[in-house]
Amino acid sequence: MSDERYRERQQRLKDKVDARVAAAQDERGIVMVFTGNGKGKTTAAFGTATRAVGHGKKVGVIQFIKGTWPNGERNLLEPHGVEFQVMATGFTWNTQDRDSDTRRLPGGLGACPPYAR
Numbered sequence: 656m657s658d659e660r661y662r663e664r665q666q667r668l669k670d671k672v673d674a675r676v677a678a679a680q681d682e683r684g685i686v687m688v689f690t691g692n693g694k695g696k697t698t699a700a701f702g703t704a705t706r707a708v709g710h711g712k713k714v715g716v717i718q719f720i721k722g723t724w725p726n727g728e729r730n731l732l733e734p735h736g737v738e739f740q741v742m743a744t745g746f747t748w749n750t751q752d753r754d755s756d757t758r759r760l761p762g763g764l765g766a767c768p769p770y771a772r
Contacts, residue, residue, distance in 0.1 A: 701728040
């Protein structure tokens with residue numbers, strides 16, 4: 656494929672993308688859930704929250720298992736209007752009580768609807 660043909664093809668693609676972006680007028684929120692084994696979930700979540708705040712977005716954080724101990728991320732983000740809901744149910748490997756852990760889940764999920772609007 657020649658360079659000129661490639662540029663033409665890419666310009667057509669760009670025109671389509673630009674038209675779709677211009678037509679997208681609905682302001683929508685986004686809910687992100689970070690799960691999985693190992694480390695990095697909290698770091699990824701707070702990095703994403705920080706970026707959103709930097710772009711002027713409203714951010715809410717719900718933590719299901721962490722405790723209420725102070726943390727630097729919360730200290731940094733709360734003054735910028737980030738709301739925190741900390742369920743403080745503890746780590747399931749500490750409680751080792753499946754029934755209790757399961758009963759507490761709706762409390763955490765109950766905090767979600769205001770952020771899902």
